[in-house]
Amino acid sequence: MQSLEQIKVRIEQAVPGACVVIVANDALPTQSSLLLDHRHAVDVARFLRDDPELCFDYASNVTGVDRPESIIKEKVRVKKMVDGAECLIEEVSERKTRAYLEAVYHLYSMKLKHGPLIIRLQTENREEKTHLPSLTPVWRSCEFQEREAFDLFGILFDGHPDLRRILMWDGFKDFPMRKDYVDPDDYEYEPTPHDEVLERAKQHYKPEVQS
Amino acid sequence: MIAPREEFKSWQSGVAGNGSGNGSGNGSSYGAVRSSEAKLVKKTDDSLGGDLLEVAMGPHHPSTHGVFRMDVVLDGETVVKLKPVFGYLHRNHEKIGETNSYLAAIPYTDRLDYICSMTNNWAYVHTVEKLTGLQPPERAEYIRVIVAELTRLVNHTCLIGFLVQDMGALGTPLMYAFRERENIIDLFESLSGSRMMFNYMRFGGLRCDLPPGWIEQAKRVVANYSRFLDDYEALLSGNEILLARSQGVGVLKKDLAISAGVTGPMLRASGVNYDLRKVDQYGIYNRFQFRIPLGEHGDVFDRYMIRVLEMREAVKILDQALAQIPEGPINDPKAKLRGLRPKPGEVYGRIESPKGELGFYLITDGSPNPYRFRIRPPSLINLTILEDMCLGQSVADAVIILGSVDIVLGEVDR
Numbered sequence: 001m002q003s004l005e006q007i008k009v010r011i012e013q014a015v016p017g018a019c020v021v022i023v024a025n026d027a028l029p030t031q032s033s034l035l036l037d038h039r040h041a042v043d044v045a046r047f048l049r050d051d052p053e054l055c056f057d058y059a060s061n062v063t064g065v066d067r068p069e070s071i072i073k074e075k076v077r078v079k080k081m082v083d084g085a086e087c088l089i090e091e092v093s094e095r096k097t098r099a100y101l102e103a104v105y106h107l108y109s110m111k112l113k114h115g116p117l118i119i120r121l122q123t124e125n126r127e128e129k130t131h132l133p134s135l136t137p138v139w140r141s142c143e144f145q146e147r148e149a150f151d152l153f154g155i156l157f158d159g160h161p162d163l164r165r166i167l168m169w170d171g172f173k174d175f176p177m178r179k180d181y182v183d184p185d186d187y188e189y190e191p192t193p194h195d196e197v198l199e200r201a202k203q204h205y206k207p208e209v210q211s
Numbered sequence: 212m213i214a215p216r217e218e219f220k221s222w223q224s225g226v227a228g229n230g231s232g233n234g235s236g237n238g239s240s241y242g243a244v245r246s247s248e249a250k251l252v253k254k255t256d257d258s259l260g261g262d263l264l265e266v267a268m269g270p271h272h273p274s275t276h277g278v279f280r281m282d283v284v285l286d287g288e289t290v291v292k293l294k295p296v297f298g299y300l301h302r303n304h305e306k307i308g309e310t311n312s313y314l315a316a317i318p319y320t321d322r323l324d325y326i327c328s329m330t331n332n333w334a335y336v337h338t339v340e341k342l343t344g345l346q347p348p349e350r351a352e353y354i355r356v357i358v359a360e361l362t363r364l365v366n367h368t369c370l371i372g373f374l375v376q377d378m379g380a381l382g383t384p385l386m387y388a389f390r391e392r393e394n395i396i397d398l399f400e401s402l403s404g405s406r407m408m409f410n411y412m413r414f415g416g417l418r419c420d421l422p423p424g425w426i427e428q429a430k431r432v433v434a435n436y437s438r439f440l441d442d443y444e445a446l447l448s449g450n451e452i453l454l455a456r457s458q459g460v461g462v463l464k465k466d467l468a469i470s471a472g473v474t475g476p477m478l479r480a481s482g483v484n485y486d487l488r489k490v491d492q493y494g495i496y497n498r499f500q501f502r503i504p505l506g507e508h509g510d511v512f513d514r515y516m517i518r519v520l521e522m523r524e525a526v527k528i529l530d531q532a533l534a535q536i537p538e539g540p541i542n543d544p545k546a547k548l549r550g551l552r553p554k555p556g557e558v559y560g561r562i563e564s565p566k567g568e569l570g571f572y573l574i575t576d577g578s579p580n581p582y583r584f585r586i587r588p589p590s591l592i593n594l595t596i597l598e599d600m601c602l603g604q605s606v607a608d609a610v611i612i613l614g615s616v617d618i619v620l621g622e623v624d625r
Contacts, residue, residue, distance in 0.1 A: 027342055027575060028557020057469050061559060061570050061587040106559050106572070106587075110469050110485045116559060139336025143595050152305075167624060169300040176303055 001114040005066035033118035045138040056107035063144035064153035069099040134160035262605040274610040277608040277620030285419030293598040300624035308584030321408040324622040329362040330564040332412040338560030366565035367518040369420035377614040428599040459511035461600040461612035475567025480506035480513035485564035511615040590618040
């Protein structure tokens, strides 16, 4: 398989205007990934699938990742004048990371038996701009897995043929795999007529004044 | 490597010849309408004004192999639409994985595909080993291959039992399958102390060594197994009902199978030579002589036959591994089980589980828990093309097609 740099160059030649960034992976450098931009993602995916040398015909794993805003504390040594003498002082600088959702695709080639090539797509934020282009038209195997990423993370895949909840039930409101998800105290709570009656009774009978 | 397709083909045509010519023909010529390309089947006489019938098969239908639901739209007996519905067994395994340490996630993987706990363990520890660079010793690698291939025998035998049960062979073949499964489960019990949830593998090795006499008992079980397979095949492979119900049913074309990410015996039944034991050569699979059986028609019969042939290959691997297994340690001395903190990064590891490619995707952030714990379930992804295979078939065949996909709901819903 060609190296990531070569693949990046080839993508930029084949799909004009595509913006590809290599995301390094410190723990396992052979599994570094390519970050694609939204507008050209489908074209790039088609190129990766159809190019005879790359031929990534098999999207094995598709998943979402939640990246909430986090504060990274870094210790920096700064030269400062203290009482007329120059000395090194450790200062802690705080940096906020961007909050976004991410879709990760692991591609392999069944024909040429190589891989993985990992591509990522990132949303603008976690609240309302969570749209990403769907790659289901390119690889059919993304169908259920993108549905799952929508269900559990709330990534909206534009162009997906059937974007519904898959594991949670239809009336479910939240996205359980997000880091800030708080599960309810009681899933099986159902309001019954009895609750209304109790409520009315509470209003009717004022609480007794305790002496 | 020579793919034994020729052998399989001659074998298959031989069987078709044994069948008595009426109905059970060659897979490709069986029935003109019965193809996955048959889209909406037009009603023959609209003046009758028959309505489409919507049926919710499941979640408690006995043929769905668990709590799985198919919303089927029927025109007469023909399936015109089919939507699978999941989630009845959903417990958000991935969230549980994020809250646990790396070691504590191992017992949970047993519960994914509860028929093949050993391969689930292996897929997970393989991924963590890839991340941390641990290397299990020789003996541990051999034991892993042995238990994984025994698991493959268990899974395929049971699947065939369930499949022919769906076809109407109530009882006997399934009981034969469970009788053989019992022998292997006994082996696993003496190995791990449990009969289903083994929790046996660890990063860089195994939890405990083989008990005395285990190898001899395993050799006896394996030696009996090929005899059992002969019996099983004599009972089933030439059976006219099985041929008539399975040949030409639920055809999956090669291109669609690749695009839909179908893996495991289903993919190879469609004629794609892709087995991770050969492609990735994880563990020590490069040391063993075995072949990858490939199908030609991609129908239910091919899927049945591929599993039978895969069991025969698994027996071959077991014979070699049980003969070659060396003495020695079973754990990497560098392995640290408790408080494992891999450095930040991510990893995707995969192995060939009996149902297909079982993968784990871990993102680490330097803390004792994974930041993201993702399971790539072969059962779920193999169901992507369930509707494509069932369209135009009769509803009774949809049951068989689902059976031939080989799902376990613990893995589909996670």
